[in-house]
Amino acid sequence: MVNESVGFIFISASLINNFVFSTFLGICPFLGVSGKVETAVRMGAAVSFVMLISSLCAFGIHAALDYINAPYLQLISYIVVIASTVQLVEMIIKKFSPALFQALGIFLPLITTNCAILGLALFQTNRGYNFSQSLAFALGAGAGFTFALLLMSSIREHLELSTTPDVVKGAALTLIVAGILSMAFMGFAGLGGSH
Amino acid sequence: MDQPVSPQGPPNMDIFLKGLWKENPTFVQLLGMCPVLAVTNSVINALAMGLATMFVLIMSNLLVSLLRKVIPKQVRIATYILIIATFVTVTDYAIQAISIEVHKSLGAFIALIVVNCIILGRAEAFASKNSPWKSILDALGMGLGFTFAVLCLGVVRELLGNGSLLGIPVFGESFEPWIIMILPGGAFFVLGGWLLLFNWLKIRKSAGVQHG
Structure with missing residues (x-):
């Protein structure tokens, strides 16, 4: 599937195969920081940025590992790159916006263990995307993740004000809402046409 | 095997048991959600995932615990991740060798x-502070708790979504499978359902304590 167009990859990663609702990547931050719209959007932006950088790095690493013929180092080198990118983002945010740094709290370093990012790097390698395709894939996945967080946090802000039975309070309710959203996202499958 | 009679006897059992139920990583702590939702569309996938995770958990807990006095505090998270990544690479190749179908x-x-x-959570919260033997027990408990949770989801989803259990049809020809259960939406619903059940049990228990 190397000849997919850049536009199709973007739409596919952001809507049809949305990382959160159809491939189940990045569920932890999705459940954890989707309480408030503002934090959710910023979290989405931070994750998108890390995705973009790690996707570019993963592309380079894959080529290098191919060259020295050591595929078994793939996973280890990807995770090291992601961890260092997260560290970088953390320093930037701390310098330029201490308030945001406070708001994101523990979830900022936890971006390292966000499976959406490692998943993105692995998927693009498995599918053999070229440079521009990888770029579109990373942008699409980031946009999709931010969109999912935005939707979820808006719904949860409303739920907070409405009365719900005691039994469903907390994670159970969030998961059921996520299930309904996931069903709604299945509707985008039609966009794929004959692919 | 005779149990060592020492003052640490009962706590050891507690360390093992808490992962299974009271501090179940999936249902109580809500950690590691992604694999729980993603690979539970059949029982066999769920089982493979549970065992693979348990293996990595035990090995990394053991190694982290053995090295806990050597690893400098500043770079501990990076070291843990490298240890975990190494064992995952091992597991990846092992599964590929055992069953290419499951791997696919x-x-x-x-x-x-x-x-x-x-895995990272247990390394940081438990293995970095406790002896190797206790860390293995902790990993075993948490691993079994995780496997139990993925099986809970896997059984329900395969039963309703495919009408079968471990690939063997259960309900006969006339059963119309609930396709939604093996699709992504079903995963969220089933996990939500299990959490509802546990919430309900908890509320009923505390209500019972109050009235009785």
């Missing part, structure tokens, strides 16, 4: 065990 259906999710927060 789990796909990238075997590699994604690296970023399963349960």
Whole structure:
């Protein structure tokens, strides 16, 4: 599937195969920081940025590992790159916006263990995307993740004000809402046409 | 095997049991959600995922615990991740050697065990502070708790979504499978359902304590 167009990859990663609702990547931050719209959007932006950088790095690493013929180092080198990118983002945010740094709290370093990012790097390698395709894939996945967080946090802000039975309070309710959203996202499958 | 009679006897049992139920990583701590939702569309996938995660958990807990006095505090998280990534690479190749079919259906999710927060969480919260023997017990308990949780989801989803259990049809020809259960939406619903059940049990129990 190397000849997919850049536009199709973007739409596919952001809507049809949305990382959160159809491939189940990045569920932890999705459940954890989707309480408030503002934090959710910023979290989405931070994750998108890390995705973009790690996707570019993963592309380079894959080529290098191919060259020295050591595929078994793939996973280890990807995770090291992601961890260092997260560290970088953390320093930037701390310098330029201490308030945001406070708001994101523990979830900022936890971006390292966000499976959406490692998943993105692995998927693009498995599918053999070229440079521009990888770029579109990373942008699409980031946009999709931010969109999912935005939707979820808006719904949860409303739920907070409405009365719900005691039994469903907390994670159970969030998961059921996520299930309904996931069903709604299945509707985008039609966009794929004959692919 | 005779149990060593020492003052640490009962706590050891507690360490093992808490992962299974009271501090179940999936149902109580809500950690490591991604594999729980993604690979539970059949019982066999769920079982493979549970065992693979348990293996990585035990090995990384053991190694982290052995090295706990050597690893400098500043770079501990990076070291843990490297240790975990090494064992996941081992597991990835092992599963590929044992069953190429399971490897195909789990796909990238075997590699994604690296970023399963349960493993890093246990390394940081338990193995870095406790003896190797206790760390193994902790890992075993947590691993079994995780396997139990993925099986809970896997059984319900395969039964309703495919009308079968471990690939063997259960309900006969006339059963119309609930396709939604093996699709992504079903995963959220089933996990939500289990959490509802546990919430309900908890509320009923505390109400019972109050009235009785």
